[in-house]
Amino acid sequence: MFRPLKKSFNLKKESKIDTDIKQTARRVYDAPNKGILWDWEVAGYIFTKAIAAGIIAFPFLFQMTGLVKVADSVLFTVAISSLLFLGLTGILLIKDLDQPKRFLYVLLRPNWTSWLVKGGYTITAFGGLVTLWCVLKYFDFPIIADLIVWPILILSVLLAIYTAFLFGQAKGRDFWQSPLLSLHMLLHSVVGGSAALLAASMFLPALMPLVPLLKEILIWSLLIQLLSFAAEFLSSHPTEDANKAAHMITHGTFRTAFWGGVVLLGNAIPLLLLIGKLRIAGCSRGLSFWY
Amino acid sequence: MSFVIFIKRIFHRVYVACKAENDVPVGVNRTWVKYIEKGEFPHTKRFFSVMRCNHCEDAPCITICPTSALYKRPDGIVDFNNERCIACKSCTQACPYDAIYIDPETHTAAKCNYCAHRVDVGLKPACVIVCPTEAIVAGDLDDPISKISQLVAGNQVTVRKPEKGTIPNVFYIESDNASLVPNGFLLVDKESGVTSSRVVQAVKKKFQFKKRVKN
Structure with a gap:
């Protein structure tokens, strides 16, 4: 039986219908959805940037701390590889712009509060120093080259994590406000770098002295990464939108990519293969490299 | 303002x-x-x-814009300069009100x-x-x-x-x-025009309700 709306909205005594009305709000007309604004180029740039930072950091760190004696040819190869991945990062960043011809504005007309500018300068400084290191090594100035290794290592950490601060500035994206984001980015780089080096060791015998230590690093970083996923997705988020986003990843649209790609293929299987010391470790390296 | x-x-x-x-x-x-x-x-x-x-x-x-294409005027208006905009779309991610768009003609941010x-x-x-x-x-x-x-x-x-x-x-x-x-939301696939499952469920529920009333 029809019930007049006026009566159902009596503020003094709220009926069950009033409660239902309040609980069933739905959007029926709105501005068109803008779609995905940061598409595969941004995901791709995070991937290439993580490898660019990680692939150079470990051999340089091992060499400087004396943990492993690394051949100059290996250092040179990883420096060039890092520059290649950094170049790819730059190409993807520029490709994502709707005004690609203006990309230099980031460096020439900077707004210093933006982490996009700080990141742009980090990429430029990192690329510049690695190039300088290669030039110094090539023309045989080892002492000066060694002096810039520590700045390169510091910049590689900044390169790995600055995107977390950029995402933190994106206040319209609640899920990116996670305090664990910089840890995720750092782990991403550690996993990407160590897995890429392990995969490369199948073709470059000069990398073999690094393999035992890289395996240890990959095992621990995969383990911590899985724990960080658990911390991120098993805990409650401060806003409803962040909870919705987490639910979409674990139970919604992205569940197959997350559970199948990220958790299983990208972390759990490589971890089990590495821990089990199976002969097919090469497969695990490939998987870790990819995810 | x-x-x-x-x-x-x-x-x-x-x-x-x-x-x-x-x-x-x-x-x-x-x-x-x-x-x-x-x-x-x-x-x-x-x-x-x-x-x-x-x-x-x-x-x-304004904080996230890398080129200060978005800026605050002395009177408090948040204005934009499309000559400086590189259309990195970071402002669209930063705005909690979804108020910024990329102009399809100028390919720069506007609002x-x-x-x-x-x-x-x-x-x-x-x-x-x-x-x-x-x-x-x-x-x-x-x-x-x-x-x-x-x-x-x-x-x-x-x-x-x-x-x-x-x-x-x-x-x-x-x-x-x-x-x-x-609390509710409407998601429509741009190409297929298919609505999200949640909306479909809501519509189904509405029809079931109507059927019940009719019976």
Whole structure:
């Protein structure tokens, strides 16, 4: 039986219908959805940037701390590889712009509060120093080259994590406000770098002295990464939108990519293969490299 | 500079006036009217709300913009300069109100700029002038005798997403909170036109309800 709306909205005594009305709000007309604004180029740039930072950091760190004696040819190869991945990062960043011809504005007309500018300068400084290191090594100035290794290592950490601060500035994206984001980015780089080096060791015998230590690093970083996923997705988020986003990843649209790609293929299987010391470790390296 | 919006007086012409005044292309909007429905048939109610840039005091779009293409004018208006914009779309990610879009003609970011070109010559924004019911009031909150100051002081006002700490400057009177931050949502696939499963479920539920009433 029809019930007049006026009566159902009596503020003094709220009926069950009033409660239902309040609980069933739905959007029926709105501005068109803008779609995905940061598409595969941004995901791709995070991937290439993580490898660019990680692939150079470990051999340089091992060499400087004396943990492993690394051949100059290996250092040179990883420096060039890092520059290649950094170049790819730059190409993807520029490709994502709707005004690609203006990309230099980031460096020439900077707004210093933006982490996009700080990141742009980090990429430029990192690329510049690695190039300088290669030039110094090539023309045989080892002492000066060694002096810039520590700045390169510091910049590689900044390169790995600055995107977390950029995402933190994106206040319209609640899920990116996670305090664990910089840890995720750092782990991403550690996993990407160590897995890429392990995969490369199948073709470059000069990398073999690094393999035992890289395996240890990959095992621990995969383990911590899985724990960080658990911390991120098993805990409650401060806003409803962040909870919705987490639910979409674990139970919604992205569940197959997350559970199948990220958790299983990208972390759990490589971890089990590495821990089990199976002969097919090469497969695990490939998987870790990819995810 | 701020806006006060009387939700229950809203007309669609504010949206049309904005489109005409700023030559906003088809498919994108600087301001728009959003509909929310609540309840199950026949006990339903529809709410309207006007969405736009909130000209925040602490605007995250200005903070994140790498080239200062988005900036705050001395009068508080958050304006943009499309000559500087590189269209990195970071501002669209930073805005909690989804008020910024990429103009399909200039390929740069754009949004409500309080009709700054009109304000500069002493006129009010187009949406304010066109509304026959004075649903939108624009003015300076720093001026204690302005109409907007008195409205904000004398009414219960709401802002969108205050928890973001952006200190928005668009105030809603007689608003329904769900119309500003809805619990339900509508997602339509652009290509196929298929609605999200949640909407489909809601429609199915509505039909089941009708069937039950009929029986």
